[in-house]
Amino acid sequence: MPMRVSITIDPDTMDLIDKFAKEHGLDRNRALLECIEQGYARLTDGTPVTFNETRAYEEYHELKHAISEVKTSLDRLAEEVTLMHHTLEVEWSNEVRPVPYQSKKWFEFWRT
Template sequence: MVLRISITTDTEMMELIDKYAKENGIDRNRAIIEMIENGFTKATGTTPFSPNQKQTFEEYHDIKLSLEALKQSLMELTDEVKLIHHIIDVELVRDMKPVPFQSKKWWEFWKTP
């Protein structure tokens, strides 16, 4: 069961939490959860307490968001490749000059100059 709580703290404590989060590369909420878990572990002297349900959901949500961002980036890359392919194709067609036998109609080959 997940329970949402609200706490009030001073700025020094928030600075410590933010510093911990920055050092570990996590967000503030995750830092608070880890600090509470570490506090329980130290206070009881037992194995670490880990409520995995909420953390797993958060990790799933983060992975889903990053996959959506990756999908969007790949779509943009696909559009760019199509555009570049079109530009190259247009440039090649513009530079092409017909070969002499392709510039004549079939009946013009019988004519002698």
């Protein structure tokens, strides 16, 4: 019974499938089916399947490094924000003090 399947394949694997299809004179869909059938046959034979792709670990390492850089920059940003907050709070508290002539009532101008 035929079944329709939708899958997502990375560009490198798609290039390999296209190369296989060109070498064997097949269209892309048939080449993909052949690859799946050969992989299934290899699994049912009991032969060990080896994966030689190390991209996942390298990508993980790159992502971990990028995340650590983002964390470092966010720490620096937090320090900057704390400093700016302190600076603004000091300036604001200095501005809150009333000017001497404004603290007196209009009729108390002779007092010092």
